[in-house]
Amino acid sequence: MKAPSPSTLLAAAVLFVTSSAGASPETQPATASVTEVVTSTTKQDVEIGLMYNGDYIYFFGSVPEPGADVIVKLTSTDDTPITVNRKGKVGLFWMNVKQFSVTGLPLVYKLHSTRPIAQIVDPALAAELGIGYDVLKQRMQLKLERGSAESDDRDMVFDGVLRLKKEANLYNVDEKRIEVTGGKIFKHYFRFPPAAKEGTYTAESYIIKDGKLIARGIDMIKIQKSGVEAAFTNLAQKHSVLYGIFCVVIALGMGLLVGVIFKKGGGH
Amino acid sequence: MDVYLPVAGMSMNIFLLVGLGAMVGFMSGLFGVGGGFIMTPLMMMAGIPPAVAAASDSNQIVAGAASGAYAHWRLRNVDIKMGLVLLIGGLVGGTIGVQLVKLLRELGNIEFVMKALYVLMLSTIGGAMFWESLQTLRRSRRQAATPPRETKHRVSIWSRLPLQMTFAQSNLRTSAIFPFIIAMFVGLLAAILGVGGGFIMVPAMIYVIGMPTIVAVGTDLFQIVITTANVTLQQAVANHTVDLLLAMLLLIGSTVGAQFGARVGRRLRGEQIRILLAIIVLVFAVKFVFDLLLQPDNLIAVAGGHGGGH
Numbered sequence: 282m283k284a285p286s287p288s289t290l291l292a293a294a295v296l297f298v299t300s301s302a303g304a305s306p307e308t309q310p311a312t313a314s315v316t317e318v319v320t321s322t323t324k325q326d327v328e329i330g331l332m333y334n335g336d337y338i339y340f341f342g343s344v345p346e347p348g349a350d351v352i353v354k355l356t357s358t359d360d361t362p363i364t365v366n367r368k369g370k371v372g373l374f375w376m377n378v379k380q381f382s383v384t385g386l387p388l389v390y391k392l393h394s395t396r397p398i399a400q401i402v403d404p405a406l407a408a409e410l411g412i413g414y415d416v417l418k419q420r421m422q423l424k425l426e427r428g429s430a431e432s433d434d435r436d437m438v439f440d441g442v443l444r445l446k447k448e449a450n451l452y453n454v455d456e457k458r459i460e461v462t463g464g465k466i467f468k469h470y471f472r473f474p475p476a477a478k479e480g481t482y483t484a485e486s487y488i489i490k491d492g493k494l495i496a497r498g499i500d501m502i503k504i505q506k507s508g509v510e511a512a513f514t515n516l517a518q519k520h521s522v523l524y525g526i527f528c529v530v531i532a533l534g535m536g537l538l539v540g541v542i543f544k545k546g547g548g549h
Numbered sequence: 550m551d552v553y554l555p556v557a558g559m560s561m562n563i564f565l566l567v568g569l570g571a572m573v574g575f576m577s578g579l580f581g582v583g584g585g586f587i588m589t590p591l592m593m594m595a596g597i598p599p600a601v602a603a604a605s606d607s608n609q610i611v612a613g614a615a616s617g618a619y620a621h622w623r624l625r626n627v628d629i630k631m632g633l634v635l636l637i638g639g640l641v642g643g644t645i646g647v648q649l650v651k652l653l654r655e656l657g658n659i660e661f662v663m664k665a666l667y668v669l670m671l672s673t674i675g676g677a678m679f680w681e682s683l684q685t686l687r688r689s690r691r692q693a694a695t696p697p698r699e700t701k702h703r704v705s706i707w708s709r710l711p712l713q714m715t716f717a718q719s720n721l722r723t724s725a726i727f728p729f730i731i732a733m734f735v736g737l738l739a740a741i742l743g744v745g746g747g748f749i750m751v752p753a754m755i756y757v758i759g760m761p762t763i764v765a766v767g768t769d770l771f772q773i774v775i776t777t778a779n780v781t782l783q784q785a786v787a788n789h790t791v792d793l794l795l796a797m798l799l800l801i802g803s804t805v806g807a808q809f810g811a812r813v814g815r816r817l818r819g820e821q822i823r824i825l826l827a828i829i830v831l832v833f834a835v836k837f838v839f840d841l842l843l844q845p846d847n848l849i850a851v852a853g854g855h856g857g858g859h
């Protein structure tokens with residue numbers, strides 16, 4: 282489940298061929314018993330440094346049975362409620378006419394698969410595994426904070442938020458991303474956009490054959506700030522008075538410094 | 550080249566940020582406005598959360614204004630006495646304004662109220678300034694020999710009130726109550742609009758109080774340094790929205806820009822500065838009108854704590 286972190290593609294490939302061979306005498310399920318699939322990643326810890334601009338992480342895994350399909354779901358454990366405004370026309374003007382509190386939507390949601398998801402799983406299994414935007418929409422909880430309810434609220438809010446998420450590359454579904462090499466190993470990468478904040482992310486791999494889940498695996502990715510970024514954040518959150526004074530002093534100092542430099546350089 | 554902003558939680562191009570700072574800093578030095586009403590919308594367009602944009606902008610303005618105020622102070626354009634009176638008035642007005650904002654937010658649609666107020670304020674001020682400066686420019690062109698009049702408006706009523714003071718730099722003698730009330734009103738508006746208020750204060754100082762343009766600019770910068778320092782501290786403590794890295798990149802640009810702005814300002818006549826400021830103010834008024842009238846691209850927006858406590 283958790284392979285040691287930085288492993289090369291080759292090493293990973295070798296590992297998975299052997300491990301999948303070792304894991305093979307299981308399935309042929311009368312009762313669809315689900316086994317654990319061996320997966321790994323190129324890294325498990327992402328550090329947000331000064332130059333952080335998102336990251337690419339490769340994921341590998343074994344496919345226990347030839348011909349099986351793979352779906353990998355990347356989500357964040359961060360599902361903080363968000364406040365959403367809906368605009369409407371009042372007279373001539375566009376203004377916020379209602380406000381919702383939305384829960385149940387993760388910060389990040391990405392799906393990769395070997396072929397169109399609708400061909401791999403039926404809606405019941407998709408709902409069980411949390412696969413697809415439809416399932417997310419069902420899980421979304423909407424609370425009207427202001428304004429009056431309308432029948433299309435749910436659709437409007439979900440579609441609007443989905444669009445914003447897609448624009449920030451926080452949500453996406455790519456149904457051709459995963460390739461299975463030699464029927465045994467799958468590999469692909471997830472792009473973690475710059476908007477992917479600190480926190481824990483899980484990549485769940487589902488191996489599905491004939492509409493049944495035959496194996497699954499989980500990888501955890503941790504994103505955290507390091508160095509200057511961590512220091513700033515820590516100071517801003519935990520010692521906010523000190524941080525505020527620091528910000529003001531630096532700004533005053535820089536302003537006056539530039540003033541003095543220009544005075545010397547410029548004459549009168 | 551990208552840099553990750555720790556509090557904003559996003560990565561942005563360094564040169565874009567420094568360039569934005571330089572542009573706004575130049576205007577700040579030239580007109581004596583903090584530039585908050587331009588910078589914050591620009592940052593929001595770049596994708597920075599509104600609350601972080603507003604708070605970090607305040608921090609950045611401290612530097613730009615300090616640099617500009619220093620330049621003006623050396624040129625003897627700062628009326629410190631007047632500045633202090635205005636400051637006290639502004640603080641009182643601002644405190645009342647923050648409470649009003651709280652009330653408006655509970656009633657909903659503060660965003661609409663803000664934009665509508667912006668349109669009203671900007672078009673009135675911009676229009677009046679534009680008209681007046683145009684007249685002055687025409688007049689001075691016709692009679693080139695006449696020295697430009699810096700008129701002292703409507704001081705007579707106020708000269709009978711108590712607390713008479715002489716403001717040497719502004720060449721005024723009036724009751725301190727007068728600028729205090731003006732500053733209180735501006736502070737109130739500034740708090741509702743979530744800006745420093747330089748773009749309201751400078752015209753008010755010139756047209757209502759009757760200060761010379763260049764002294765109004767210098768004095769306003771002096772005042773802005775103190776008010777934005779206060780806002781930065783409040784935002785850092787109450788909302789954790791000040792991104793120092795973002796502010797530093799902006800202020801590298803803005804401090805340098807402000808120096809050039811102050812220099813260019815010396816070469817221009819008062820009415821030339823005023824007409825330029827009037828045009829910029831009017832452009833923004835038009836922008837906000839469009840914001841209110843055009844259908845937004847996405848009817849759904851995530852409220853990132855817009856204007857999270859000014």
